[in-house]
Amino acid sequence: MSISVSNLTKDYGKHTALNGISFEASAGKVLGFLGPNGAGKSTTMKILTCFIPQTSGKASVCGFDVVEAPLDVRRVIGYLPEHNPLYLEMYVKEALGFICDIHKIANKQERIKEVIELTGLDNEQFKKIGALSKGYRQRVGLAQAILPDPQVLILDEPTSGLDPNQVVGIRSLIRKLGKTKTVILSTHIMQEVEAVCDHVIIINKGEIVANSDLNDLRSKYPDKSLEKIFITLTNSNQDGISGREAGLN
Numbered sequence: 072m073s074i075s076v077s078n079l080t081k082d083y084g085k086h087t088a089l090n091g092i093s094f095e096a097s098a099g100k101v102l103g104f105l106g107p108n109g110a111g112k113s114t115t116m117k118i119l120t121c122f123i124p125q126t127s128g129k130a131s132v133c134g135f136d137v138v139e140a141p142l143d144v145r146r147v148i149g150y151l152p153e154h155n156p157l158y159l160e161m162y163v164k165e166a167l168g169f170i171c172d173i174h175k176i177a178n179k180q181e182r183i184k185e186v187i188e189l190t191g192l193d194n195e196q197f198k199k200i201g202a203l204s205k206g207y208r209q210r211v212g213l214a215q216a217i218l219p220d221p222q223v224l225i226l227d228e229p230t231s232g233l234d235p236n237q238v239v240g241i242r243s244l245i246r247k248l249g250k251t252k253t254v255i256l257s258t259h260i261m262q263e264v265e266a267v268c269d270h271v272i273i274i275n276k277g278e279i280v281a282n283s284d285l286n287d288l289r290s291k292y293p294d295k296s297l298e299k300i301f302i303t304l305t306n307s308n309q310d311g312i313s314g315r316e317a318g319l320n
């Protein structure tokens with residue numbers, strides 16, 4: 072398994088953001104990580120990418136424990152955070168070159184060219200990042216994440232801020248990357264899940280309420296749209312059932 076999470080808990084002071092979640096993810100699939108605001112998606116991603124430590128439980132990426140071997144974890148992961156920090160004063164190509172240098176990437180110019188094409192940054196490559204629109208900045212973030220060709224990609228709301236044309240391109244890129252890599256993507260957009268994900272984990276109030284192949288989830292609720300399934304599983308008042316009762320764990 073590329074990603075293995077076992078009984079992971081995160082407390083922020085008295086608030087429990089993650090309450091003993093466990094899941095696994097493997098290469099060749101795109102895993103959609105869904106949940107309402109404040110469910111714990113970003114917290115999970117930040118733990119997996121070694122930005123914050125868990126309170127208890129275990130998480131490993133490609134066999135490397137996030138606490139014991141954070142440098143190894145970071146080496147195998149590409150991460151696009153929700154609020155993606157970028158070097159606004161740098162030119163696009165300059166920033167990508169900088170990332171190449173950090174990762175000691177061979178064939179630097181070739182790889183930058185390849186990634187610029189993949190992320191559709193051709194027309195913007197000579198601009199300063201600070202001069203780019205929100206959508207293009209998002210593309211730079213994605214370009215930076217995939218530049219070292221990581222085995223695992225963790226993408227926190229990767230299409231936020233993109234216009235519909237850009238969304239289509241980025242989704243197809245994510246699908247392509249997901250054929251060989253382990254991709255975890257967090258999103259609120261159900262169409263995105265339908266378009267990109269093979270497997271979904273739905274998290275609610277720090278607990279996993281569904282962990283299922285997307286097709287299996289659909290067949291369990293044949294009359295419901297994915298949106299409706301999501302609402303059912305994350306709001307126990309709706310339809311009067313919770314995810315646990317629905318047996319989707």
Ligand SMILES: Nc1ncnc2c1ncn2[C@@H]1O[C@H](COP(=O)(O)OP(=O)(O)OP(=O)(O)O)[C@@H](O)[C@H]1O
Nearest residue numbers: 083086088106107108109110111112113114115153
């Ligand atoms: N640094 C922090 N200090 C205190 N509480 C935090 C901190 N970061 C997150 N939380 C809380 O932990 C819970 C989970 O937050 P998290 O950002 O992981 O949710 P999320 O599922 O990513 O939400 P969203 O979809 O809104 O981005 C929320 O209640 C949030 O307020």
